[in-house]
Amino acid sequence: MIEALRLTVNGDTQEIGVPSHYTLLEALRYVLGYTGSKQGCDKGDCGACTVLLDGQPALSCILPVQEAIDREVTTVEGLAGPDGPHPLQDAFDLTGAAQCGFCTPGILMSAASLLQRNQSPSNHEIREALSGNLCRCTGYTKIFDAVEIAARALRENRPAAEVVRA
Amino acid sequence: MLRLHPYRYHRPKELGEALELLREHRGDSMPIAGGTDLMPNMKHGLYTPSHLVALKGVEELHVIEERDGELVIGAAETLTRVASDPLIKRRLPGLARAAEGIAHPMIRNIGTIGGNVCLDTRCTYYNQTYFWREALGFCLKKDGDVCYVVKGGSRCVAAHSADTPPMLMTLGATVDLATADGARSVPLTKFFTADGIWNTVREPDELVIRVRVPIPSPRLRTSYQKVRERKSVDFPLLGIALAVEIDDSHLIESISLVVAGLGAKPRVVGGLDKIAGGQRLTPDIIEEVARRAHRQCNPLDNLIVDTDWRHAMVAVYVRRAFEEVLGQPLAAA
The missing domain is CATH 1.10.150.120 ([2Fe-2S]-binding domain)
Known part of the structure; x- marks a missing residue:
């Protein structure tokens, strides 16, 4: 089932269609094209998929994509500012x-x-x-x-x- | 890459709605709070419900407050919050410390106290991918009928692996449960069963709503000790929760010890009041308690460390728990 939902990633709000069983990481990498966050162990052990959810680090590989609705997602692509790298x-x-x-x-x-x-x-x-x-x-x-x-x-x-x- | 099976993700706003969804899809639905335990398990094909009922958005499950001599903690409060909340740190420092040691920061930011209480049991032959399990031949707990831990065994012995329940048990906590048909309360010591396949009395369409902990006497000192391979990330291979009420001359008023991480049910070490009640807390008493805990525990080869070593560690970590307890100052009344 494809679900329409709105995600805010690195300050940019987008309406997307994702399979309802996708994790936030899958939505980031395979729907939105943010491939900075990595798919490592893919089960919550290694931390390679870490993103910020309202400023707090969270594992996007074991987070249902719907849990990111109405929250600010920050990936490594959003870390640098207009003046250069963080x-x-x-x-x-x-x-x-x-x-x-x-x-x-x-x-x-x-x-x-x-x-x-x-x-x-x-x-x-x-x-x-x-x-x-x-x-x-x-x-x-x-x-x-x-x-x-x-x-x-x-x-x-x-x-x-x-x-x-x- | 570990793919999930297709499911529908329901996000109810109210408790009644969540319970109704679980009843409507009974047998093919599961509640999900943080999902830090369930999501990896689903990726391993251990659970494949068509409906997930998300609990984080349910207002009633978010509360931390003192009420009628108890500390009430909503099931959907995160472990980070439990570890850092000023009220919990003041009233139940042992619980805060047990929560602080769970997994790692990202898991604690998302995982919840309700989820930790309901954590699935773990075993070398269970927490593996579908490919791995199929290659060996499925086990008793999931998809098969053989136990690889106890040859010829017909009862699953997967290990209870949560850190907060043993501490909560020594503190005399109660869990409030609800279904669409009604509510009930169960003391945490009666919540767990010795069946590794489903080690709680919670029905599949029943939710843990909150945990209630009686505010302890200021003389209560607690310690939670655990053994694990790394100081972060890993589940416990052994967990020891100790709560001792002692007066300033070290006279023991009450003593409670729970050993978890070995079998499906956390073990309340029995007979301690007889050997320790009313006594002064001396090295001899500590040694006797450690011996008794060691005698009452019988670890099996369900996790990836040597069984005899894990057994020996019971006494070692009981002693360490006492050391921590004796190093704590008495709280002011």
Whole structure:
């Protein structure tokens, strides 16, 4: 059964037709074309599909698409602003926090939500916030570094590149 | 990629409407709150209802308040909320901590307390894709008639794997249930059964509406300990909930211990009042309680760790629960 529903993704509201048994991730990737959010384990273990739902990280692969109605969905495509990449994206680039990159969109979303709530997270708080996002390449150290750098960049209101050089 | 079967997704706004939908489609419908347990299970072909009745939009299921000496928690409140709500943290810190340790942040943001109470049991031979299960041959719990855990077994022994129920049981919680025909209340200690296929007394068209927890004495100290492979993401391999009421000279007024994560039914460790009631909480008493818990538990090979090791961990984690409890200051009256 195809269901007509209205989704707001990255500030853009669209009326779409989706099979009623689609997850939010399937609607994003295969109906709307937002392929940033990744389909990893596809059953809620790995965090690669993480998007923000009204600012809170959620797993789009196990979320029925209807649960996103009347809510703000933010994917990694919506993270950068008009002036360029989000400080997190710059910090990931500068520190080598992304290797194969498959987990990166999910981790960016979890980290972005953390920095929205808390601009001075401790290392423990960063680990806790990212504890649902698996990465098989980096060993996490560079990811934690990148989040700390992005937090500083946001606090001090200067580019991540300057924070790294300092 | 794991595809879901086709279904209709109903989004009722009122409780009566939700219950009516479940009655109308009885046998071919399931309630869904967060869906963090049900959705993966559906992706594994373990449940294939044609109708899902969504509960998040039902106003009556959202409440956290103190009422008549009890803390009332609506079934659709998220685990993140249960873990962080100031009222719960003040009155039932043990419950908040148990909720805080569930899975990982994204699961807790969407998963609910009602869903955790009704969590499906888990087993190595059950939580697998259809392909995996078909390749081995289906098991007792789903699609087959053999148990791979207990050879020749005719009773499913899949493990109760939820974190909040053991804590809620030690706190004397009650669940309020409703169908389209009426409502009933069941103490949580009577809610679970030893049948791994369906381990609660809840009927398929019945909903857990709320959990009610008596406000404990300020002298009650609690601990929830769990064993899992990773400190995040994973379900418990063993869960220990302890609630001890002790006065400031460490005299035990009451003691309650629940061991979960082994069989289909969380085990209330029996006979503790006899050995501990009225006694001072000494290392000897702790050792005796740990021995008793170990003796009363009998883990099976239903999850992917060594059974003897999991059995040995019962006593270890009971001791750790006491350590945590003794490190807690007494609350002011």
